[in-house]
Amino acid sequence: MGDEQAWIGRARSGDKEAFSRLVEAYQTPVYNLTYRMLGNSDEAEEAAQEAFLRAYSRIKQYDAAYKFSTWLLSITSHHCIDRLRKRRLTWLSLDEPLPAQYAAHLASGTPGPEAQAVRSELEDRVQELIDALQPDYRAAVVLRYWYDMSYEEIAQAMQTTVSAIKSRLFRARKMLAAAQTTGTEMAEMV
Amino acid sequence: MTHEEAFSLMMDALDGALAPAGADRLEQHLAACTGCRAEWSALQLVDDLLAGAPTIPAPAGFAGRVSARLVAASWPRTLGALFTLSVGSVAALLTVAVPAAVVLIATWAALSQPAGFAQLAIGLQQLARMGGAVLGASRTTLRILLVETTGSPLFLSWAVALGLVLAAWAHVLGRPAPVRVRGR
Numbered sequence: 001m002g003d004e005q006a007w008i009g010r011a012r013s014g015d016k017e018a019f020s021r022l023v024e025a026y027q028t029p030v031y032n033l034t035y036r037m038l039g040n041s042d043e044a045e046e047a048a049q050e051a052f053l054r055a056y057s058r059i060k061q062y063d064a065a066y067k068f069s070t071w072l073l074s075i076t077s078h079h080c081i082d083r084l085r086k087r088r089l090t091w092l093s094l095d096e097p098l099p100a101q102y103a104a105h106l107a108s109g110t111p112g113p114e115a116q117a118v119r120s121e122l123e124d125r126v127q128e129l130i131d132a133l134q135p136d137y138r139a140a141v142v143l144r145y146w147y148d149m150s151y152e153e154i155a156q157a158m159q160t161t162v163s164a165i166k167s168r169l170f171r172a173r174k175m176l177a178a179a180q181t182t183g184t185e186m187a188e189m190v
Numbered sequence: 191m192t193h194e195e196a197f198s199l200m201m202d203a204l205d206g207a208l209a210p211a212g213a214d215r216l217e218q219h220l221a222a223c224t225g226c227r228a229e230w231s232a233l234q235l236v237d238d239l240l241a242g243a244p245t246i247p248a249p250a251g252f253a254g255r256v257s258a259r260l261v262a263a264s265w266p267r268t269l270g271a272l273f274t275l276s277v278g279s280v281a282a283l284l285t286v287a288v289p290a291a292v293v294l295i296a297t298w299a300a301l302s303q304p305a306g307f308a309q310l311a312i313g314l315q316q317l318a319r320m321g322g323a324v325l326g327a328s329r330t331t332l333r334i335l336l337v338e339t340t341g342s343p344l345f346l347s348w349a350v351a352l353g354l355v356l357a358a359w360a361h362v363l364g365r366p367a368p369v370r371v372r373g374r
Contacts, residue, residue, distance in 0.1 A: 016260050024253045031248035045249060052256045053263065126243040129236065145240040170201055176240075177232035 004068060011059050019056050022068075029069065029147070030076050036142045037080035039131045047083055051076040066156065073147065074157035077139040084135040129176050137172040140165055191219045196226045204237050292317065 004025065010018030030051055035044035055075050062071050130138055136158070143149045143157060151169075155162045199216040202208040208216070220227045296313040303309055 016257065019260065020253065020257045023256045027248035027252050027256075028245060031252060032245045035246045041249070044246075045252065045255075048248070048252070049256050049259055053259060056260060122239070123243065126239050129239070141240065145243070146245060166201075170198075173201065173204070173233060173236065174197070176236040177229055180232040180236050181228065 005064070008059070008062065008064070008068060011056065012062075016056075019059070022055075023052050026069065026072055030072060032146060033073055033076050033142060034080055036127070036130060036146060037077065037135075037138055038083065039127055043083070047080055048076070051079050054079065067153075069147075070149070070153055070157050073143065074159070077143065077157060078159075081135040081139060084138075129179060132179060133172055133175060137168050137175070140168040141172050141176075144169060191215060193223070193226055196220070196223065197229070200226075200230055200233055204233065289317075 004022070007018040007021045007025075011022060027048070031044060031048045034047040034051065035041065038044050038047055051072070055072055058075070062068065130141060133141060139158060140154055143154045149157065151162045151165050155165045158165065196216060196219045199208060199212050199219075202212060203216065220230055296317070297310060299309075299313075301307075301310070
């Protein structure tokens with residue numbers, strides 16, 4: 001932590017080498033967030049790079065009273081939300097039946113003979129569930145589950161209120177549970 | 191207990207914030223309500239899936255690529271500063287060197303003539319007149335530019351267009367292209 005504050009202090013003075021140390025320390029949390037938010041590795045890398053560049057250009061605005069990781073993940077999640085909004089994709093509606101392949105994924109409760117393949121399927125399943133959420137809900141879910149952030153920290157990172165975050169997580173979990181139920185029912189019909 | 195109240199208790203349970211009294215109430219409701227029981231199962235399954243999902247590590251060389259972009263982002267400014275410094279230095283040098291060379295040449299030429307000092311005085315007078323003429327012309331040009339033309343719509347349009355072009359150019363130079371890598 002002492003090192004981190006020193007790197008931040010030097011980076012504030014324009015020391016790129018010091019900021020590179022921060023990049024090394026936080027590259028995985030930032031990349032994981034962009035990957036979970038955006039769902040593909042190419043765009044995740046580009047977004048993670050951009051998030052670090054934005055953090056560097058705004059580092060003088062960082063308030064040391066808060067955790068640096070929360071500040072950095074806040075920049076990252078906002079950047080991802082902006083990207084998702086610009087995509088203008090047709091989102092997979094949770095109210096509609098899920099594709100049969102997805103439904104089969106959801107229903108597979110027991111591991112298959114190839115552990116690696118099963119793990120990959122599980123990861124795909126998790127990503128598909130997250131991808132079905134709208135950007136604000138997605139960010140709240142990812143920050144809650146992968147970063148173990150409290151409601152207060154998520155609210156701080158997303159620059160909103162604790163009650164708004166509670167509401168988003170409440171609705172997101174409800175949607176995910178509905179998707180899970182629908183997927184299982186479809187798989188049983190297949 | 192309504193379904194919404196039950197769902198709220200389920201949220202608390204998932205966050206590890208459910209008091210024992212609430213847990214008892216939820217348990218009683220789940221025992222009697224098939225729909226909420228199914229929803230609770232689905233919620234727990236999703237919660238387990240998300241909680242067990244791995245963190246995806248940054249790809250190899252990621253930090254290096256960010257550092258490269260940091261350096262690339264600062265290049266246009268550095269180049270701009272170097273260009274300005276170079277032009278300024280050359281201009282300053284010329285401002286001092288040219289009059290000095292003229293004075294030296296005139297002095298040397300004057301001293302090598304029989305009536306050297308008289309001619310030197312004449313040369314210096316001519317130099318002073320030339321300087322005065324240059325200053326006068328500059329002042330007139332500046333006055334025309336600042337006073338007479340700035341009021342014209344044509345000049346204002348030109349100045350705005352020039353400003354926009356310069357701003358766009360600076361914006362383009364200030365945005366480094368992302369370093370792309372092959373997908374994993």
